[in-house]
Amino acid sequence: MRAWYLLLLAPFLALLYPPLYNRSDPTLFGMPFFYWYQLSWVVITAALLSIVYLLTKRRSL
Amino acid sequence: MSIPAIITVGIVAFVTILGFVASRWGAANLASFDEWALGGRRFGTVVSWFLLGGDLYTAYTFLAVPALVYGTGAFGFFAVPYATIAYPLVFLFLTRFWTLARERGYLTIADFARDIFGNRTLELCVALTGVFAALPYIALQLLGMRSVFERLGPPFTQVGSTATLIVAFALLAAYTYSSGLRAPALIAFVKDTLIYVTVIAAIIVIPAALGGWGAIFAHAAPIYAARPVPGHILLPPSLSFGYASFALGSALSLFLYPHSITSLLAARNVDVVKRNAVLLPLYSLLLGFLALLGVCAVAAGIHAKPNDVVPILFSRYFPAWFAGIADAAIVVGALVPAAIMAIGAANLFASNILRQFSTTRPDGELRSAKMITVVFCAAALIPALLIHAQYTINFQLVGGAIMVAIVPMFIAGLFKLRIDPRALVLGWAVGLACTLAMVMTNGFTALFTIHIAAMTLPGAVSLYALMANIVVVGVTHLVTRKEIPA
Numbered sequence A: 001m002r003a004w005y006l007l008l009l010a011p012f013l014a015l016l017y018p019p020l021y022n023r024s025d026p027t028l029f030g031m032p033f034f035y036w037y038q039l040s041w042v043v044i045t046a047a048l049l050s051i052v053y054l055l056t057k058r059r060s061l
Numbered sequence B: 001m002s003i004p005a006i007i008t009v010g011i012v013a014f015v016t017i018l019g020f021v022a023s024r025w026g027a028a029n030l031a032s033f034d035e036w037a038l039g040g041r042r043f044g045t046v047v048s049w050f051l052l053g054g055d056l057y058t059a060y061t062f063l064a065v066p067a068l069v070y071g072t073g074a075f076g077f078f079a080v081p082y083a084t085i086a087y088p089l090v091f092l093f094l095t096r097f098w099t100l101a102r103e104r105g106y107l108t109i110a111d112f113a114r115d116i117f118g119n120r121t122l123e124l125c126v127a128l129t130g131v132f133a134a135l136p137y138i139a140l141q142l143l144g145m146r147s148v149f150e151r152l153g154p155p156f157t158q159v160g161s162t163a164t165l166i167v168a169f170a171l172l173a174a175y176t177y178s179s180g181l182r183a184p185a186l187i188a189f190v191k192d193t194l195i196y197v198t199v200i201a202a203i204i205v206i207p208a209a210l211g212g213w214g215a216i217f218a219h220a221a222p223i224y225a226a227r228p229v230p231g232h233i234l235l236p237p238s239l240s241f242g243y244a245s246f247a248l249g250s251a252l253s254l255f256l257y258p259h260s261i262t263s264l265l266a267a268r269n270v271d272v273v274k275r276n277a278v279l280l281p282l283y284s285l286l287l288g289f290l291a292l293l294g295v296c297a298v299a300a301g302i303h304a305k306p307n308d309v310v311p312i313l314f315s316r317y318f319p320a321w322f323a324g325i326a327d328a329a330i331v332v333g334a335l336v337p338a339a340i341m342a343i344g345a346a347n348l349f350a351s352n353i354l355r356q357f358s359t360t361r362p363d364g365e366l367r368s369a370k371m372i373t374v375v376f377c378a379a380a381l382i383p384a385l386l387i388h389a390q391y392t393i394n395f396q397l398v399g400g401a402i403m404v405a406i407v408p409m410f411i412a413g414l415f416k417l418r419i420d421p422r423a424l425v426l427g428w429a430v431g432l433a434c435t436l437a438m439v440m441t442n443g444f445t446a447l448f449t450i451h452i453a454a455m456t457l458p459g460a461v462s463l464y465a466l467m468a469n470i471v472v473v474g475v476t477h478l479v480t481r482k483e484i485p486a
Helices: A002-015 A033-060 B003-027 B033-041 B045-056 B059-072 B074-104 B109-117 B120-150 B161-179 B182-209 B212-226 B237-254 B258-265 B270-279 B281-299 B306-317 B320-357 B362-386 B393-414 B421-441 B461-483
Strands: B447-452 B455-460
Touching: A002 A033, A002 B074, A033 B074, A033 B270, A033 B281, B003 B182, B003 B320, B045 B182, B045 B258, B045 B270, B045 B320, B059 B074, B059 B120, B059 B281, B059 B306, B059 B320, B059 B393, B074 B109, B074 B237, B074 B258, B074 B270, B074 B281, B074 B393, B109 B120, B109 B320, B109 B393, B120 B258, B120 B306, B120 B320, B120 B362, B120 B393, B120 B421, B161 B320, B161 B362, B182 B212, B182 B281, B182 B306, B182 B320, B212 B281, B237 B393, B237 B455, B237 B461, B258 B320, B270 B281, B281 B306, B306 B320, B320 B362, B393 B421, B393 B461, B421 B461, B447 B461, B455 B461
Parallel strands: none
Antiparallel strands: B447 B455
16 A cells, blocks of 8 residues: 555654754653654654555565 | 774774775676676675665764764754655655666666666766765765874874875775775675674763763753853754754755665665665664764863864773774774765766766776776865865765755656756756855855845755756746747
């Protein structure tokens, strides 16, 4: 299903509008939100990519 | 020589020997252009992961990004969203490009331009773009190595850092010449191992020594605020657009660089490319933590040239022998991508520029590509020595701003949009002229402020130039279409 590719839009929406996450609170291990939010999105993006990879691969077999 | 200097020199020497040995790897016929330039196009997921990781995460990651965070604070963190959104782009667009490249036998992105649009001028424009974008990026690697060498003490401080740099690049050029893409692929294993060990150690040791992240940010905030040009823990709202445009502009250019295309095309099949898009963000996580070392340096009260803060942190918080390993990681981390950049640019030059002016046969093409890698390494010394930028990251940003000039061609070609190649050439020329004009009027920085009425909008040069490019392509396309009667 090509619709799964829409998942890959999420990182763009989540990261390219900084006012969304330009805050100090809540902190994580003392790190301001601004920093840990963006670091989390590295991991989330990798997870989304693996989901899309596995789903689009199975359908095409 | 000091202990760190001995260890650094020892590791760099080992890596150089490995480069020569790589020519025997896989019993390949290195007289063949495909073998020399693309490692025979048969790298699997693991080798490709090391190669692409070794290729994309450079002195930019280790020195230039932490330097910008050290100098400005939150703004420098744009490298993290950049290195995140780049991978969905790979997954969506580059897999398509890879498939086309395999079917049609492209060696470079300019081959693609010629094949799809059947226009030699466009091919030449695309090739020149890659060649010129690679130069400042190689220069950044050179400057990164100089930062390390300058701090190693005698004998390096005696011969002068410029001479040390020339020796390192002579070695690099020699083994790239003999082994082609196999040299950086094999060395990339060593490089990435060194880097993971160093960064993981740095993330554990340095924040702990400084009292944890809470204390680091609490200490850094007043120091940033008290500077003549203040830095900020959070992004000043006026820089929101600049931040996002730097992230997007950099992401658009990342995989069009000749060195990315070269490493990408060396993959065995399209699944290797997809799996790498999934696995490569692991390096981006490293990049994020390295960026935070810039904040650590501020909190630690370090006053130095921005490019020097990471080596200073290493020597302050690591035992001497490990600081040597960490410094070697930076040097090798600059050598590997520089080698691939030189090969990628040489591929473009030999197959898309020389071919048009002479009738060299394939074996002659290989010889000229090899010679050109050497010339390129030397040519990159020129911007490294002549241009003084406040932050070395500007070399990468300017390279990226040059590279985005071919984005409209790339997208149009990939989706078979029937756009007049002359429109693409005109858009390319206007986009590039805008880039150069903005960069020059700004004293070699990639942030340009646009004034619309009373509003000022600082944003990435690359994105502004791309908008101009797209408008020109669109208008020219519509005008030329009217000329031809249906």
